[in-house]
Amino acid sequence: MSKAKTKSQFKDFLLTQGLKSTRQRELILDEFLHAGSHLSTEDLYLRLRRGNSRIGYATVHRTLKLFAECGIAEQRHFGDGQTRYEASDCDEHHDHLICVVCGKIVEFEDPRIEELQVEVAGAHGFSIERHRLELYGCCPGCSI
Amino acid sequence: MSKAKTKSQFKDFLLTQGLKSTRQRELILDEFLHAGSHLSTEDLYLRLRRGNSRIGYATVHRTLKLFAECGIAEQRHFGDGQTRYEASDCDEHHDHLICVVCGKIVEFEDPRIEELQVEVAGAHGFSIERHRLELYGCCPGCSI
DNA sequence: GTTTAAATTGAAATTCATTTTCAACTAGGT
């Protein structure tokens, strides 16, 4: 999804929810879209500080939660005790390969796995709402 | 794995690590093996209290970590912010279906998914060490 | 059995990410 589209989706969300568009929210969204993926609240907060923006940590935290609610961001948990966020690619879904040595994160999507998940859930009478698949191992760079 | 075997595996572990066998560790292991799966530290601590054992929370916490180190227990994280533990079924592996309504947890194993995971990782040059697959949805009991 | 050194225990304190509080401030409608 284009940055412009994401921004307007957030604006619409604020409007329909009776929330306000503020300088802080604009700055946080800009930085979020500009920065790399899988950022923690702390990461984004520090990036904003390094710029000139004096935005409070609580505001960054609350705004990232708003992004997730709005659907323009996804929360991720890779087991380091921090919640991370990444921009949603519209309807695109992906899972993650995580290097246990250097922390590198690679995204992948495999329709065969997705399909089997639905099948397995169905066999147990479950309807899947979401899932989480993370493969932890050693990346090519670290296994030399 | 039988309870007796698990106990002897833990005893061996303590010996080889220069650790000591204590009344508390025995009680915690007994309760752990007797209680259901996917327990948090708090869960097990409360169960022990309900019995007559006055064991400290820190001891339960440390002992569960020892179980995981020793290989007789596995840590699990189902997104409620608590670390859960379950007894290891030897070399058996399984993943989880979690009902987002009632919290019910169903275990499953699908060799086809396991194989595809290895394939996908290999395609990215990764060697998998472990993985995590959780399917969140609505169980049959809750979808009526 | 006694001594001894090292490990263990558990209550309390600490850590650390997350979340809440609340008084001052701001957005946006009238």
Add this chain to the structure above:
DNA sequence: ACCTAGTTGAAAATGAATTTCAATTTAAAC
């Protein structure tokens, strides 16, 4: 300009995990 509801951010609170440390227990040595 005024009003009201929403927002901000520093500080406090929360909650699970972890550490501290003095008292205690284990198990090996004597």
